[in-house]
Amino acid sequence: MTAQTPAGTEATILRVRDLRMHFPIQKGFLRRTVGWIKAVDGVDLELGRGQTLGLVGESGCGKTTTARCILGGYEVTDGEILFNDPELGWVDIASISKDEMFSVRRNAQIILQDPYGSLNPRMTVLDIVGEPLLINGIRGSEREQRVAELLSLVGLRPEYMSRYPHAFSGGQRQRIGIARALALQPQMVICDEPVSALDVSIQAQILNLLEELQDRFGLAYLFVAHQLNVVSHICDRVAVMYVGKVVESAPTGQLYDRPRHPYTEALLSSVPRPDPRNQADEIVLEGEVADPANPPSGCLFHPRCRYAVEQCRLEEPELRPATAGHFVRCHLADDLELMGVSAPAA
Amino acid sequence: MDADQPLLEIRDLRTHFHIRQGTVRAVDGVSLSVFPGQTLAIVGESGCGKSITAQSILRILPRAGRIEHGHIHLQLSAGGPGRGEIVDLVGLNPKGSAMREIRGGEIGMIFQEPMSTFSPVYTIGHQIAEAARLHRTADDIEPRELVLDMLAHVGFAHPDRTWSQYPHELSGGMRQRAMIAMALIGRPRILIADEPTTALDVTTEAQILRLMKGLQAEFGMAIIFITHDLGVVARMADQVAVMYLGNIVEQGDVDTVFHAPRHPYLKALLRSVPRLDPAENIGLEPISGMVPDPFSRPAGCPFHPRCPEFMPGTCDTAVPQLLPAVAEPGRTRAACHLYT
Numbered sequence: 001m002t003a004q005t006p007a008g009t010e011a012t013i014l015r016v017r018d019l020r021m022h023f024p025i026q027k028g029f030l031r032r033t034v035g036w037i038k039a040v041d042g043v044d045l046e047l048g049r050g051q052t053l054g055l056v057g058e059s060g061c062g063k064t065t066t067a068r069c070i071l072g073g074y075e076v077t078d079g080e081i082l083f084n085d086p087e088l089g090w091v092d093i094a095s096i097s098k099d100e101m102f103s104v105r106r107n108a109q110i111i112l113q114d115p116y117g118s119l120n121p122r123m124t125v126l127d128i129v130g131e132p133l134l135i136n137g138i139r140g141s142e143r144e145q146r147v148a149e150l151l152s153l154v155g156l157r158p159e160y161m162s163r164y165p166h167a168f169s170g171g172q173r174q175r176i177g178i179a180r181a182l183a184l185q186p187q188m189v190i191c192d193e194p195v196s197a198l199d200v201s202i203q204a205q206i207l208n209l210l211e212e213l214q215d216r217f218g219l220a221y222l223f224v225a226h227q228l229n230v231v232s233h234i235c236d237r238v239a240v241m242y243v244g245k246v247v248e249s250a251p252t253g254q255l256y257d258r259p260r261h262p263y264t265e266a267l268l269s270s271v272p273r274p275d276p277r278n279q280a281d282e283i284v285l286e287g288e289v290a291d292p293a294n295p296p297s298g299c300l301f302h303p304r305c306r307y308a309v310e311q312c313r314l315e316e317p318e319l320r321p322a323t324a325g326h327f328v329r330c331h332l333a334d335d336l337e338l339m340g341v342s343a344p345a346a
Numbered sequence: 347m348d349a350d351q352p353l354l355e356i357r358d359l360r361t362h363f364h365i366r367q368g369t370v371r372a373v374d375g376v377s378l379s380v381f382p383g384q385t386l387a388i389v390g391e392s393g394c395g396k397s398i399t400a401q402s403i404l405r406i407l408p409r410a411g412r413i414e415h416g417h418i419h420l421q422l423s424a425g426g427p428g429r430g431e432i433v434d435l436v437g438l439n440p441k442g443s444a445m446r447e448i449r450g451g452e453i454g455m456i457f458q459e460p461m462s463t464f465s466p467v468y469t470i471g472h473q474i475a476e477a478a479r480l481h482r483t484a485d486d487i488e489p490r491e492l493v494l495d496m497l498a499h500v501g502f503a504h505p506d507r508t509w510s511q512y513p514h515e516l517s518g519g520m521r522q523r524a525m526i527a528m529a530l531i532g533r534p535r536i537l538i539a540d541e542p543t544t545a546l547d548v549t550t551e552a553q554i555l556r557l558m559k560g561l562q563a564e565f566g567m568a569i570i571f572i573t574h575d576l577g578v579v580a581r582m583a584d585q586v587a588v589m590y591l592g593n594i595v596e597q598g599d600v601d602t603v604f605h606a607p608r609h610p611y612l613k614a615l616l617r618s619v620p621r622l623d624p625a626e627n628i629g630l631e632p633i634s635g636m637v638p639d640p641f642s643r644p645a646g647c648p649f650h651p652r653c654p655e656f657m658p659g660t661c662d663t664a665v666p667q668l669l670p671a672v673a674e675p676g677r678t679r680a681a682c683h684l685y686t
């Protein structure tokens with residue numbers, strides 16, 4: 001995905017190349033490895049400064065595992081995770097030292113999905129939001145001052161600092177999570193399904209807050225989500241994953257208007273739209289998502305693809321550029337005329 | 347069967363929860379009608395009372411919940427033991443035999459989480475056959491035959507293999523299909539679906555929604571579809587009731603509800619949903635504030651503290667009624683002082 005930006009320019013903050021994360025399947029008393037679950041098996045991403053990249057796909061497609069790999073949560077099997085750290089310059093998170101990771105963690109933060117599970121119920125808001133500050137040597141009244149600023153930044157009253165998470169609603173807890181992520185003024189924030197657990201009226205508040213904070217601090221977001229309408233709203237670029245691989249990635253408008261991978265087409269047509277007069281003629285996919293421990297031959301999507309030909313069963317397609325900035329992993333990408341979201345409903 | 351006669355008619359239902367901290371008026375004056383073969387969607391955010399309405403109909407409320415007021419009139423099927431009589435479900439014993447006949451026989455139910463419907467220690471076939479034995483006593487056919495037939499209807503390619511599988515052996519979408527088979531085995535005339543696709547991926551959701559529409563066309567049952575997703579409402583519903591804090595705030599046919607909404611809450615809700623088409627996405631207008639704590643319900647209209655069209659002196663004193671009293675075509679019924 002390096003077509004539009006030459007390597008090493010300051011415009012890019014994260015570049016993931018051919019990332020693979022395989023988990024062993026162990027069996028028996030001796031825990032012998034009998035197979036591998038290829039949770040992530042070929043992910044290429046590029047995220048620009050101040051930009052939002054959406055990573056979408058259905059459960060089990062590897063989007064959260066990808067996010068965890070980027071934050072150094074796993075020892076990756078293969079591939080590069082290049083992060084443009086403001087202090088260290090380009091570093092590969094896949095093979096980084098502990099000291100370097102300490103610096104990267106200041107600049108790459110995460111917001112989690114579950115506003116209930118992600119805040120320790122025994123810690124006050126001051127301790128939760130102030131913990132990253134404490135780790136980086138900011139203490140006492142300076143820390144309190146900073147937490148108060150952070151809370152007002154995310155729309156919470158600083159007086160609430162001494163309360164515990166149970167006193168807050170889901171939307172407010174998500175604001176606390178955002179304040180914690182921003183405590184060290186990071187350059188990049190991974191948002192892992194940040195609004196999936198929220199009601200729609202609260203979801204809109206949080207999305208607007210994320211956009212405001214991005215404009216103000218020039219944050220780059222890697223936005224992991226399964227809600228395609230939310231992604232359409234907030235992302236500049238979108239990468240679609242299927243069984244551990246990126247199958248398509250493009251600027252948001254292009255991907256939604258003119259998808260080039262049959263999986264993207266089916267995914268977009270499946271979303272129920274809040275308008276009874278504009279319901280897409282949904283493409284119902286037959287069968288189930290492929291098993292990442294026992295993937296089919298050739299293209300992983302071919303057993304469910306309505307356009308599949310013999311070649312799809314035999315050869316695995318590569319991720320290749322279809323047009324400038326639009327990458328697709330499909331043998332037939334140039335031949336198919338796929339339906340986008342603005343196509344008139346049939 | 348007369349299509350103008352409602353199968354189920356709820357009149358001024360009030361279901362309250364008496365707990366240590368006080369009384370929660372979870373459902374507070376809901377009236378609804380369900381017509382044969384139609385889909386009624388009840389939509390609202392968490393805590394609006396949509397699930398409690400469903401649980402009140404089936405009389406499966408949690409222990410602290412009580413129906414304080416109102417009627418739930420159900421027309422029993424003409425061929426069944428009730429011989430087409432109309433019964434008030436509020437007057438029945440929740441644990442009595444009449445209510446047990448109605449659950450599964452007249453009204454089927456599916457939930458968000460299929461694992462709570464099935465026991466993990468019996469096979470799918472065993473469990474659905476048990477429901478068949480309870481509700482299909484008049485049929486001469488073996489329960490096994492009925493079950494295999496129903497499993498094929500809901501899309502299992504090898505019903506006899508599914509018969510002997512345990513719930514954990516099925517994927518989420520397949521479990522949802524098995525749950526639908528179990529709900530429909532008694533051939534109910536009403537199916538209550540409480541967020542049946544919320545936990546599913548979007549392509550699986552599309553499969554299940556299409557299946558439900560197909561089964562509705564085939565069996566002619568009415569569906570009460572409870573959801574928070576306005577997209578699902580637009581795809582599935584004939585009639586829509588929008589709930590907020592235990593009240594219906596707007597009600598009408600699906601096209602009018604989406605294209606001529608009147609209540610400020612519904613208007614705001616529609617403006618706060620991101621659109622799928624990036625070209626249509628301009629700015630989101632969130633609803634300010636949040637749903638009030640159930641113990642401190644605002645006086646007057648429950649939406650007034652968040653309402654952009656709040657009229658002091660009116661909205662905070664009087665509770666608005668759903669108007670017009672009788673539904674008119676091309677117009678929704680809204681509970682808002684702007685229209686009184």
